[in-house]
Amino acid sequence: MTAWLPQGTVYGTLLNFRREWDLWSARMTQDPHKAAPRAPVLYVKTANTFGPAGQDLLLQDGVGEVDIGATLGLVVGAQAQVVGAVLVNDWCVPHTSYYRPPVKFRNRDGFLALPAQVTAGQVRDWATLQIEARRNGEVVQTVDLRELMRDLPTLLADVGEFMTLQPGDVLMVGTDCLPDGTRPRAKAGDKVEISAPGFASVVTTVKGLA
Amino acid sequence: MKHARIAWSGAIHDAVESDGQLLLTQGPHAGRRVAFDEVVWLPPLAPVPQARTVIALGLNYADHAKELAFKAPEEPLAFMKSQASLIGHQALTKRPEGVAYMHYECELAVVIGRTARHVKKADAYDHIAGYTVANDYAIRDYLENWYRPNLRVKNRDTCTPIGPWLVDAADVPNPMALKLQTTVNGKVTQSGSTADMIFDVPTLIEYFSGFMTLHPGDLILTGTPDGIVDCQPGDVIVTEIESIGALTNTIVTPSC
Numbered sequence: 001m002t003a004w005l006p007q008g009t010v011y012g013t014l015l016n017f018r019r020e021w022d023l024w025s026a027r028m029t030q031d032p033h034k035a036a037p038r039a040p041v042l043y044v045k046t047a048n049t050f051g052p053a054g055q056d057l058l059l060q061d062g063v064g065e066v067d068i069g070a071t072l073g074l075v076v077g078a079q080a081q082v083v084g085a086v087l088v089n090d091w092c093v094p095h096t097s098y099y100r101p102p103v104k105f106r107n108r109d110g111f112l113a114l115p116a117q118v119t120a121g122q123v124r125d126w127a128t129l130q131i132e133a134r135r136n137g138e139v140v141q142t143v144d145l146r147e148l149m150r151d152l153p154t155l156l157a158d159v160g161e162f163m164t165l166q167p168g169d170v171l172m173v174g175t176d177c178l179p180d181g182t183r184p185r186a187k188a189g190d191k192v193e194i195s196a197p198g199f200a201s202v203v204t205t206v207k208g209l210a
Numbered sequence: 211m212k213h214a215r216i217a218w219s220g221a222i223h224d225a226v227e228s229d230g231q232l233l234l235t236q237g238p239h240a241g242r243r244v245a246f247d248e249v250v251w252l253p254p255l256a257p258v259p260q261a262r263t264v265i266a267l268g269l270n271y272a273d274h275a276k277e278l279a280f281k282a283p284e285e286p287l288a289f290m291k292s293q294a295s296l297i298g299h300q301a302l303t304k305r306p307e308g309v310a311y312m313h314y315e316c317e318l319a320v321v322i323g324r325t326a327r328h329v330k331k332a333d334a335y336d337h338i339a340g341y342t343v344a345n346d347y348a349i350r351d352y353l354e355n356w357y358r359p360n361l362r363v364k365n366r367d368t369c370t371p372i373g374p375w376l377v378d379a380a381d382v383p384n385p386m387a388l389k390l391q392t393t394v395n396g397k398v399t400q401s402g403s404t405a406d407m408i409f410d411v412p413t414l415i416e417y418f419s420g421f422m423t424l425h426p427g428d429l430i431l432t433g434t435p436d437g438i439v440d441c442q443p444g445d446v447i448v449t450e451i452e453s454i455g456a457l458t459n460t461i462v463t464p465s466c
Contacts, residue, residue, distance in 0.1 A: 009261045009292040014357060033355045039362040041354070044290035047260035048423040061421045101289035101357045103265070108421050109327075162352075162362045166294045 003052035003116050004086070007168030010050075010073065010112060012090055013155060014041040014098060016174030018147050023181045024098075032099045040150065040158050043102055045090065045112045045172075051204070053116040057091060059188055059208045063108065066091045066206070067183035069175040070133040070143050070194045072126060074152065075118050076165040082156065084120045087131060087199045089113035089192060090172055094185065113192075115200035123152040131196040133184060140184035143176045212375035212455070213340070215256070215298075216249040224256075225249075227375060251299035254342055254376035255321065258427040264291040264370075265418060266317075266346055268359060270433025271406050286409045286417055289357075291346075291431075295365050299374035302462045303347060304367070305443055311350040312441050312461070315434035316392045316449035318385065318404050319344040320411055321376055326424040334412035337424070338379045343457040344431045345371045345449040347441075372429075375455040382453055386410050389452040390435060394445050402435030404451075 015021055015037060028036040051057060059066065069090030077083035090112060093105040131143040145151075150158060155173060156165075165171060177183050186192050188208030195201040212227035219239065225232040231243040255262070268287040297303070305312050323339025347369040352362040382388075385404060392400035404410075409417065414430055424430075441447055443463045450456035 005260065007260075009294065011292075011361075035354070037354055037356045037360075039352065039354065039360065041356040042361040042365075043357055044292060044361075044365075046263040046290055046422070047425065048263065050260065098356055099358060100287060101359070103288045103290060104421060107290065109423050162366050163292070164294065164367050169292075169294075 003054060004114060004118060005050055005052055006170045008076070008166050008170065010045040010170040010172065011159070012043045012045055012106070012172045013174040014043065016040070016149050016155065017176040018149055019179070020177040020181065021149050023177070039162070040155060041098070042159065043106055046107050048109050049107055049112040051110040051113045053114060053200070053202070055110065056205045056207045057110050057113065059206060061108070063093055064208070065094065065185050065187045067094050068133050068135070068140065068186055068192055069183065070131045070141060071172045071175045072129060072131065072145065073170040073172045074123065074156070076169040076171065077167055080160060080165045082123050084118040085126060085199070086115050086118050086170070087194045087196055087202050088115070088172060089194050089202050089204060090175055094183070113202045113204045115202045117200050119199050123156070126152065129196055131194060134193040134195070135184060135186060135190055141176070141178065145173065147176065148173060211378050211381065213254055214373070214375055215252040215254050217252060218244055218249040222252065251374050253296045253298050253372045254374065255427060258425070262293040263424065263428040264293060264296070264431070265429065266291055266364065266431040267409070267414070267433035270408050271402060271435040272408055273402070273406065273436035283408070286414060288418070289359055289364060291365050291370065295367065295370040296372050297368055297370065299371065300458050301368065301371055302466065303369055303371065303459050304464050304466070305441065305461050306349065307464055309349050309351040313348055313350070313438040314392055314441060314447050314449060315346040315348060315438065316390050316400055316451070317344045317346050317431045317434050318388065318390070318451055318454070319372060320430040320432060322424045322426055322428040323379065324426060326415055326419040329415055329419040331412040331416045334415035335379065337415060338411070339426065340376045340378045341382055341385055341454050342372055342376050343449055343451050343455050345447065345457055345459055346431050346434065371457055371459040373455070373457055377454050388454065391450045392437065393448045394439060394441060399439045400435065400437030402437065406435060407432060
């Protein structure tokens with residue numbers, strides 16, 4: 001059996017955890033943002049980012065360190081209904097500005113680590129899911145989906161207001177930050193594992209160009 | 211050659227332009243000619259095995275950057291779109307209720323022909339299959355300063371017409387000197403030249419392939435010049451690029 005790959009477009013969601021929202025809230029009304037986001041803030045993870053199960057992450061082109069992005073991806077079937085979910089590691093180059101689209105930070109080759117298979121189910125199955133991120137065996141973050149700003153049904157409804165999710169699309173629900181607003185990071189030599197009960201884990205070895 | 215992808219007689223066909231008609235090039239009807247108005251025009255893009263990467267440029271013409279009150283960017287301002295936002299020639303695009311400003315953007319669309327990674331400007335044209343016309347509509351009411359331009363503005367259902375033709379790169383000797391024009395109900399509202407891009411096509415391919423792999427069938431929508439105006443339901447918008455084609459689209463209300 002070959003490892004799972006998304007059949008459609010993969011979308012990510014920014015600022016969907018309460019802790020990061022609260023850390024940002026004082027700055028949201030300042031330049032250049034001028035106001036808090038109203039619609040979901042999304043980004044596209046293009047197919048070049050897809051890293052099937054077992055593939056290493058190669059850091060190159062001047063990138064020495066990456067944010068670990070433990071999240072849940074909702075897998076869409078017919079009529080924009082969710083038919084399953086996957087754990088993913090939504091890698092990105094650390095960036096502190098959310099003003100401009102994050103193509104250079106999020107769309108590099110291999111920057112979406114995927115599991116071997118999808119877990120079938122419905123969104124209500126995952127409302128209280130806890131996802132663990134481990135680096136070299138040590139837990140560096142626990143992500144709790146009860147802390148979402150938009151819970152799964154709300155996120156799907158608000159995204160569906162302006163675009164129809166297609167069969168095979170994946171909507172990632174967001175990545176949480178640590179108490180200081182940063183995310184756990186990884187560099188060459190690290191082994192990073194994303195896991196949660198009932199899901200295929202995502203295990204990635206990070207490598208670098210010498 | 212000008213390639214199209216059409217629906218006709220209950221199936222999807224590849225075709226080429228031939229003496230003002232469509233010549234079907236594969237399948238049971240290969241060799242048959244059909245009229246332009248007999249078919250449904252699809253985006254002129256062959257299916258790809260994984261999600262098609264659709265890169266779009268903002269502020270890539272000096273005059274448009276000025277129009278929108280920004281200084282010209284120092285590096286390409288790019289955002290990603292989904293394949294699902296694409297629709298074909300002569301399609302209907304929905305204008306939401308209650309918005310004040312929805313505008314077209316006539317753009318030269320580059321279709322990648324050969325995998326590109328770490329490609330230098332001098333070699334960039336070797337990686338291009340051809341060109342088409344895109345109309346990258348925006349609804350400015352929904353613009354927010356978070357990953358701007360945000361997807362609610364730029365990744366809406368029906369809001370990225372593309373086509374009608376994919377023109378072979380070999381037939382476009384200088385893509386950096388093509389006239390662009392948009393008409394609304396026959397009146398010219400936008401005119402410019404690809405010569406005025408801030409980051410030209412080879413520069414864009416070098417830039418993107420410097421950190422990501424571009425695959426055959428991937429798209430780069432290269433931005434739009436000055437001259438954007440509001441479009442209302444019933445308006446017929448024709449975005450046209452010299453030697454590439456004229457892409458027609460009609461704005462409709464949400465209930466249409």
